[in-house]
Structure formats: C-alpha cells, structure tokens
Amino acid sequence: MARPLRIEYENAFYHVIARGERRDVIFTCPADKDKFLIKLGETAEKYRLLVHAYVLMDNHYHLLVETPYANLSRAMHYLNASYGNWFRHKYDIVGSVFQGRYKAILVEKDEYLKVLSAYIHLNPVRAGIVEEPSKYEYGSCRFYALKSKKPDFLRVDDLLGMFHGNKSEYGRFLKGYSEHGTEIDSELIYGKNSLLGSEGFLRSVFKKVKDTGGSIDDREQPDVRDMSLVNADDIMEIMLVEMRIAEDVIWKRKRGNVYRKLLIYGLWRHTANSLKQIGDIMKMDYAAVSAMVRIFKKEITENKASRQLAERLAGEVMKRRIRKT
Structure with a gap:
C-alpha cells in the first residue's frame, strides 16, 4: 500500500496520531508519560513546534501542532525515535515501539481547532478513565479549563481566544459534548485523505505544493488531485x-x-x-x-x-x- 502523502509548508497545522506496534502499550506507567512529555518539550524547542493540544493514552497519543518552519517529518522522527529508543532500553525489548509511520492530518486551523481540541481532550472520558477531561493528568485540557501552570511548549492563546480568553467558557464547551454523549463525527476529525478543511483550503494546499515545486503522486493520493x-x-x-x-x-x-x-x-x-x-x-x-x-x-x-x-x-x-x- 502506498504511503499517505506528506504535505509540509510554513505555518501548517496538523492533527498527529501515533499508535503502539500491534496496538501494544507505549506507556506502561505514569513515569513513561512524564518522560514522553519531556521529549515532546525537547522536540518543540528544537524544531520550533507550536503544540496546541495533546493527550497521552496507554497505547497511542494525539497532538495538535503547528509548524512555523515546515518541518513536521523531521520533528516527528526525532520525537518518536527519541522516546522509542528510551522505551526499548528501559524495558529491554527488541523491535518497533510505534506502529509504522505516524498519521498526520493537515488541518484548516481556524475552522477545526475547537472541534479537534474537544475530540482530543475527551479521549480519556470516552475510555472511561475520568468523568471530566480536565481531571486527566496526561492531557492538555486542565491547562485550558483550570488555573494550572502549563508546560512551556504548550500554546493555549489561539484556542482560548475563540472563547474570549475565558477558561470557564471552554470548560462549558467540552461539558456540552461529555454530558450529552455527543459523538464527534469521524470526518470532522480525520477529513478525507489526511486533509481536513474547506474546498478553498484544499485548493490552496494543492497550489502551495505546485508553486513550491512539489508534486502529488496520483498513485499515492488520487483524491487530492480529484478534490482540486x-x-x-x-x-x-x-x-x-x-x-x-x-x-x-x-x-x-x-x-x-x-x-x-x-x-x-x-x-x-x-x-x-x-x-x-x-x-x-x-x-x-x-x-x-x-x-x-x-x-x-x-x-x-x-x-x-x-x-x-x-x-x-x-x-x-x-x-x-x-x-x-
């Protein structure tokens, strides 16, 4: 099977998901998650990533990241390789920690930041770990909904700005999903062909690729060309x-x-x-x-x-x- 297309340009916005090999756990204890967050901070500093949201589950993680320098592939390789090497050494295991390449959905930021943040932050609620997403220690929700000191790598202003900077308003937004058991449609999360946005956004992405001398291989992603x-x-x-x-x-x-x-x-x-x-x-x-x-x-x-x-x-x-x- 052809690999998903990677589209990178300055200030692009992505929903990134990585899972354990064979869906095995990649975090066996809180200390593992603490180490991953340290690695995430290192990666954000080294590659100047803007991390808008994250959640760490036992066998996968989600990130919302922005790339001012069009370097997602290098950043993600560094993060997964760095943590994977540490994890293998700690548990004396052989083989891959992560299941193939990470999945990255290129997203129209302004349109989808709110709903993506809700999907990510409600992961531990859907899994039955907590009743309120802000009570989950290994997600960024508590830095949006509570008066908690955020890690240096986390950028909260963009999302909170959509709620007039009001953390209580964001908390009510999430509560509307969790209390009513509202499911967020998968197409609002994963889009089509790893692209999530309006038709105008997809056309602009296609143009960026062409203008920068890139190419879209029809054998890899025929629908990207079709959608344009x-x-x-x-x-x-x-x-x-x-x-x-x-x-x-x-x-x-x-x-x-x-x-x-x-x-x-x-x-x-x-x-x-x-x-x-x-x-x-x-x-x-x-x-x-x-x-x-x-x-x-x-x-x-x-x-x-x-x-x-x-x-x-x-x-x-x-x-x-x-x-x-």
Whole structure:
C-alpha cells in the first residue's frame, strides 16, 4: 500500500496520531508519560513546534501542532525515535515501539481547532478513565479549563481566544459534548485523505505544493488531485444536465427521495466538502448528512436502481475531471 502523502509548508497545522506496534502499550506507567512529555518539550524547542493540544493514552497519543518552519517529518522522527529508543532500553525489548509511520492530518486551523481540541481532550472520558477531561493528568485540557501552570511548549492563546480568553467558557464547551454523549463525527476529525478543511483550503494546499515545486503522486493520493477539480456546482450540474433530473425533484423533501440522497452522496463522495459544509448546502445538520450517506451507501449494495444512479454519476464526474485536466 502506498504511503499517505506528506504535505509540509510554513505555518501548517496538523492533527498527529501515533499508535503502539500491534496496538501494544507505549506507556506502561505514569513515569513513561512524564518522560514522553519531556521529549515532546525537547522536540518543540528544537524544531520550533507550536503544540496546541495533546493527550497521552496507554497505547497511542494525539497532538495538535503547528509548524512555523515546515518541518513536521523531521520533528516527528526525532520525537518518536527519541522516546522509542528510551522505551526499548528501559524495558529491554527488541523491535518497533510505534506502529509504522505516524498519521498526520493537515488541518484548516481556524475552522477545526475547537472541534479537534474537544475530540482530543475527551479521549480519556470516552475510555472511561475520568468523568471530566480536565481531571486527566496526561492531557492538555486542565491547562485550558483550570488555573494550572502549563508546560512551556504548550500554546493555549489561539484556542482560548475563540472563547474570549475565558477558561470557564471552554470548560462549558467540552461539558456540552461529555454530558450529552455527543459523538464527534469521524470526518470532522480525520477529513478525507489526511486533509481536513474547506474546498478553498484544499485548493490552496494543492497550489502551495505546485508553486513550491512539489508534486502529488496520483498513485499515492488520487483524491487530492480529484478534490482540486470537482466542486458542488459540478455535481449539481451533472445531475441536472447530463442525468436530466429535474431540480425540484432533487430538492424535494420527500421520504425516500433517491435523487436527494444521490446529491448528498455525490457531494460526500466526489467533492472536498465536509459533512458540515454539505449540511450547509442541504440545510441539514451534519449528523443527518452522515446518516443519509450511510443509508445510501447501503442502498447501493442492495438496490440495483440506486447502484446504477451512483455509477452514472461517478462516470460523469470522471468525464468532467478529464476535461478539466
């Protein structure tokens, strides 16, 4: 399998996840987590990383980091190698500590910083370790929600600025997720093809790569190239013109309207739009969009007519991409 594409540029923002080999533990005791935080601080200082959030679980960790110097790969290699070597020596083990390469999702910072921080900080709550995320010692939440002295490497101003600098307001924001058991949709966390942001953001990323002499290998990440070419207007035009579906039929809010479901599925499958953005287009909650996509994906496997519609749409999308290249 081809490796995920690494896109690096100055001031890029990433959600980074690293897991233990075979999902084994990478932190066996609090002392291990303390050592990792020391290593994280060293890495942030050496590579000038801005760390906005973190959480350390027993077999994986999450980071939200910003790279003023376009050096994520070097920084992450240093962090994982440094901690991995220490861990192997301490426990006298042979082999990899981490499961392959870390995963890094390139993120549109201003749009997704709040929801990503909630996802990261609520990890120990979802795992049943604590009831309140601010009580978890090995996450950055307590430095956002409580009057605790933060480590030097942690930058809290950007996120707190979205809550008027009010820690209590941020605490209430998290409480809204934890008390109501609200699940954060995975697409709002992992995006598509390790890219999370609006269509405009993805187009700008694509342009940065080209302008700096970089390249996007279609064999590695075909959808990165695809997403730069097809937008919501294209999907709507294909359905209206090539597929000859009446506009009022598409938009009709009727139970079981296969054409409305096709439009939602097409926006999800063939464009860079997030579930939230599709919800804005369709005037729906993003959770309802997610449910509609799941329903139509199931229909494609079970219903010949739905499958033929999806295949026709995919074929017309491909023709349009070819014409645009």
